[in-house]
Amino acid sequence: MFAAIAGAILIALELATGGFFLLWYGIGLLISGSIGWAIGNNDWVWHTVIGLSIGLVLMILFRRRFVHKNKHEPKDEFLLEEGTGEITENDMVNFRGTLWQYESNDSNAQFSVGEKVRVFPAKGNVVTIGK
Numbered sequence: 001m002f003a004a005i006a007g008a009i010l011i012a013l014e015l016a017t018g019g020f021f022l023l024w025y026g027i028g029l030l031i032s033g034s035i036g037w038a039i040g041n042n043d044w045v046w047h048t049v050i051g052l053s054i055g056l057v058l059m060i061l062f063r064r065r066f067v068h069k070n071k072h073e074p075k076d077e078f079l080l081e082e083g084t085g086e087i088t089e090n091d092m093v094n095f096r097g098t099l100w101q102y103e104s105n106d107s108n109a110q111f112s113v114g115e116k117v118r119v120f121p122a123k124g125n126v127v128t129i130g131k
Contacts (some may be wrong), residue, residue, distance in 0.1 A: 003047035004033025010043045024062070028055030087111045087130065093129055096120045106117040 007029030014022040028076060032051030038043065041052035092099040099120075104111070105128050120128040 001033060001037050001042065002044040003029045003051045005035060006048070007031075007033055007051060021059070024059035025052055025055035027058060028052060033128045058118055068129075079120045082121060083119050085117055085127075087115045087117060089113050093117060093119060093127060095127060101125060102127050102129045104128070 007026045010022045010026030010029060012021070012026075014026060025087035029048065032047045036047045041047075054094055065122070067103075081096075083095060085100075086092040088094050090097060091130075093102045100122065103126055105120070109131060111129070115130060117129040120130065
């Protein structure tokens with residue numbers, strides 16, 4: 001019974017963490033503890049060992065099904081686009097609903113609040129602007 005309770009606790013913890021790691025051990029302990037309780041065997045040490053073994057096997061078997069590896073690096077094409085932005089009061093440029101730090105392609109250019117500027121593709125978290 002101890003293993004079944006521990007399994008239920010691990011499954012509940014998995015709902016809070018969301019990593020699919022505790023789930024398998026929780027299922028294994030729940031299976032082992034339930035079978036042990038049904039046949040009248042209350043040796044919690046063996047239930048725990050068998051339950052964790054079942055959990056390890058389940059994790060190995062079902063890992064590929066639930067964990068998908070992204071083979072392609074995601075690209076945010078938004079960062080590669082050009083367009084028109086507006087200088088804001090906090091000395092940033094508002095471009096497509098996002099505030100960006102900026103640097104000018106003309107070192108002598110002065111920008112005022114509300115001025116429309118040309119925005120060039122971003123490099124990191126900084127965009128280049130020009131008039």
